[in-house]
Amino acid sequence: xxxxxxxxxxxxxxxxxxxxxxxxxxxxxxxxxxxxxxxxxxxxxxxxxxxxxxxxxxxxxxxxxxxxxxxxxxxxxxxxxxxxxxxxxxxxxxxxxxxxxxxxxxxxxxxxxxxxxxxxxxxxxxxxxxxxxxxxxxxxxxxxxxxxxxxxxxxxxxxxxxxxxxxxxxxxxxxxxxxxxxxxxxxxxxxxxxxxxxxxxxxxxxxxxxxxxxxxxxxxx
Numbered sequence: 001x002x003x004x005x006x007x008x009x010x011x012x013x014x015x016x017x018x019x020x021x022x023x024x025x026x027x028x029x030x031x032x033x034x035x036x037x038x039x040x041x042x043x044x045x046x047x048x049x050x051x052x053x054x055x056x057x058x059x060x061x062x063x064x065x066x067x068x069x070x071x072x073x074x075x076x077x078x079x080x081x082x083x084x085x086x087x088x089x090x091x092x093x094x095x096x097x098x099x100x101x102x103x104x105x106x107x108x109x110x111x112x113x114x115x116x117x118x119x120x121x122x123x124x125x126x127x128x129x130x131x132x133x134x135x136x137x138x139x140x141x142x143x144x145x146x147x148x149x150x151x152x153x154x155x156x157x158x159x160x161x162x163x164x165x166x167x168x169x170x171x172x173x174x175x176x177x178x179x180x181x182x183x184x185x186x187x188x189x190x191x192x193x194x195x196x197x198x199x200x201x202x203x204x205x206x207x208x209x210x211x212x213x214x215x216x217x218x219x220x221x
Contacts (some may be wrong), residue, residue, distance in 0.1 A: 001175035004164060008171040009142060013074060018144050020071050021193055022102040028055045029067040032106065032191055035114025037123045039196075041103040042067055042075055043207070045215045052118040055070070058215040065213055067128060072211035079197065079209055082171075086138050086199055089173055098207035099135060102197040104144075109187035122188045126159060129176040129198065135205040136176035136198045143170045144193035147158040151190030158182045168190060 025032070028047035032038075036050030045058035056099065057066055079098060087096055091140035107123060108114075116122045129139045143166035145151060153179075156164040156172060159181040164172050175181045184192075200206070210216050 001090070002158075003083070003171075005171040005173075006167065008085070009078065009169045011168070013078065014144050016071075016074055017078070017104065017195060018193055020067065020075070021106055021144070023066040024057065025049075025103065025106055027057050027060070030106075032108040033110050033140065035108050036116070036121055037109030038106045038108070039101075039103040040106070041101050042071065042215065043102060043210055044100070045100075045213075050114070050117070050121055052120040057213050058213055059102060072213070076209050076211050081139060081140065082197055083199065084123060085171065086140060086173055089169050090138055090175070092163070092201075094201045095203070096137065096199040096201060097203055099200040099205045100207060101206035102195075104209075105192075105194045105196055107151070107184070107187040107192040107194075109151060109153060109189040112190065116196045122136050124183055126181055126183045128178050128181050131178070133198070135199045135200045135202055136200045137182045138173065139176045139180070139200075140171065140173040140197050140199075142195040143167055143172070144195060145191065147192075151187050151192040153188040154192040155185045156182060157185060166194070169185050191199075 025038050030038040039048045045056045047055050054178035129136045146168050147165045
């Protein structure tokens, strides 16, 4: 129930996703120099910055949008290819459905004095995905930066001692249940970028890949 695939995404598409993350964080005034975790969901428009500061880029007063059509098409293409990869890696009789949330995550170690101030900030805690969100069936991470080159710390670790080192283009997929309890060690330098995604077996939790520059708080509307 664990699969890792290297060089899954071409370098040009990795760079494009990295740039989407950069622009999304900048639009939310979430500077990497401040340290801590920032998540950018271009599907719904929400950005969660350190201290659990939540903003929606698509509801902001500024008329300038951080993303364009090419960004949305790339993100949609990647998500759909990821779904096909998960289905191939974990064959099952029931269908899989893309579910919310999905987001780009930036873990910054650029501020040595940064400390967690909210539970959202404590990304390094052990957890089981399905215990946090019961409808999750499969989890996945597409790494967009290199361990020991772009950042220090930030290793993906299972509670049985298995470790996955993030590498650009490396795809890490696993079942979301208790058999895959895991955590990310704290990033101590640089920036760690990841695309995080989940799939469900219940169609009630299918989240459309809207990607239209509009705010969406519901699964299908």
